[in-house]
Amino acid sequence: MQSSNHRLxxxxxxxxxxAAGADVEAGSLGTGVMVGGPNAGHSAGxxxxxxxxxxxGMVCATMTWFLVLYAEFVVNFVMxxxxxxxxxxxxxxxxxxxxxxxxxxxxxxxMLTDPGAVPKGNxxxxxxxxxxxxxxEVIYKCPKCCSxxxxxxxxxxxxxxxxxxxxxxxPWVNNCVGEKNQRFFVLFTMYIxxxxxxxxxxxxxxxxxxxxxxxxxxxxxxxGVSVLLLIFLCLEAILFxxxxxxxxxxxxxxxxxxxxEIERLKNEKPTxxxxxxWDGMKSVFGGPPSxxxxxxxxxxxxxxxxxxxxxxxxxSEFSV
Numbered sequence: 463m464q465s466s467n468h469r470l471x472x473x474x475x476x477x478x479x480x481a482a483g484a485d486v487e488a489g490s491l492g493t494g495v496m497v498g499g500p501n502a503g504h505s506a507g508x509x510x511x512x513x514x515x516x517x518x519g520m521v522c523a524t525m526t527w528f529l530v531l532y533a534e535f536v537v538n539f540v541m542x543x544x545x546x547x548x549x550x551x552x553x554x555x556x557x558x559x560x561x562x563x564x565x566x567x568x569x570x571x572x573m574l575t576d577p578g579a580v581p582k583g584n585x586x587x588x589x590x591x592x593x594x595x596x597x598x599e600v601i602y603k604c605p606k607c608c609s610x611x612x613x614x615x616x617x618x619x620x621x622x623x624x625x626x627x628x629x630x631x632x633p634w635v636n637n638c639v640g641e642k643n644q645r646f647f648v649l650f651t652m653y654i655x656x657x658x659x660x661x662x663x664x665x666x667x668x669x670x671x672x673x674x675x676x677x678x679x680x681x682x683x684x685x686g687v688s689v690l691l692l693i694f695l696c697l698e699a700i701l702f703x704x705x706x707x708x709x710x711x712x713x714x715x716x717x718x719x720x721x722x723e724i725e726r727l728k729n730e731k732p733t734x735x736x737x738x739x740w741d742g743m744k745s746v747f748g749g750p751p752s753x754x755x756x757x758x759x760x761x762x763x764x765x766x767x768x769x770x771x772x773x774x775x776x777x778s779e780f781s782v
Contacts, residue, residue, distance in 0.1 A: 519636030
């Protein structure tokens with residue numbers, strides 16, 4: 463598509479002409495806006511929940527919830543409730559369950575938040591003319607989703623969309639990690655790492671206590687069942703702790719260097735103004751350092767989760 467004022471190139475690699483936060487069409491994207499289907503640009507008032515219909519991702523996300531709830535069951539019913547020390551059970555139970563709720567809430571926010579998808583099919587002649595580009599300026603079009611690619615956007619083959627500041631697609635949250643949901647993914651990895659470490663510590667204490675007395679006095683379950691449940695919990699906690707701790711450190715490093723994982727792997731030279739260290743953290747988490755950074759419920763509005771009866775199905779995501 464060419465005119466006397468500008469050129470449009472069909473390439474997949476992103477280039478800096480559209481700002482990462484720029485609205486790319488009249489129905490610009492907002493957090494929680496459904497953007498799928500043939501009519502990609504819904505109005506900002508038609509708010510629905512973002513969800514990717516990917517079989518592998520849905521299975522992985524379900525497994526994540528199952529494993530966290532399994533850990534809740536073992537910690538509460540095998541270790542804490544049968545314990546004779548009331549305050550030990552109360553404090554550890556309140557801590558573990560609070561962290562588990564925060565982890566699952568962070569998982570939901572990551573999975574159900576639009577990561578920064580660029581509207582499909584906006585590379586039309588009419589829209590190109592509306593950009594009022596200067597002579598000689600070049601913008602870039604994704605040949606896969608037929609959209610104009612903003613700076614630092616990459617195409618995700620699973621989401622079937624171009625995602626602003628796409629870091630990677632994570633099947634465990636069934637979504638891309640991008641500009642608008644990276645903070646929730648960081649919180650998810652942090653809280654999973656914390657409850658995994660806590661579960662390992664509680665399991666060690668439980669084993670040590672039960673060795674000194676009869677196993678029947680340590681749990682309401684039989685000794686064999688208790689040992690099997692605890693062994694599986696320890697294996698789960700070790701795997702989750704290792705994976706999420708590494709991922710958390712990687713994400714913090716990427717944020718502090720203002721470089722996504724894709725940009726690092728492709729060795730892309732920065733053409734944007736980089737926000738280093740605390741500036742990068744502020745740009746992702748919003749505002750100066752505070753406890754709100756650790757709150758996955760920040761900015762959540764109930765109306766965004768209400769059922770939209772006129773939601774449209776299409777693409778790889780749907781509205782609920």
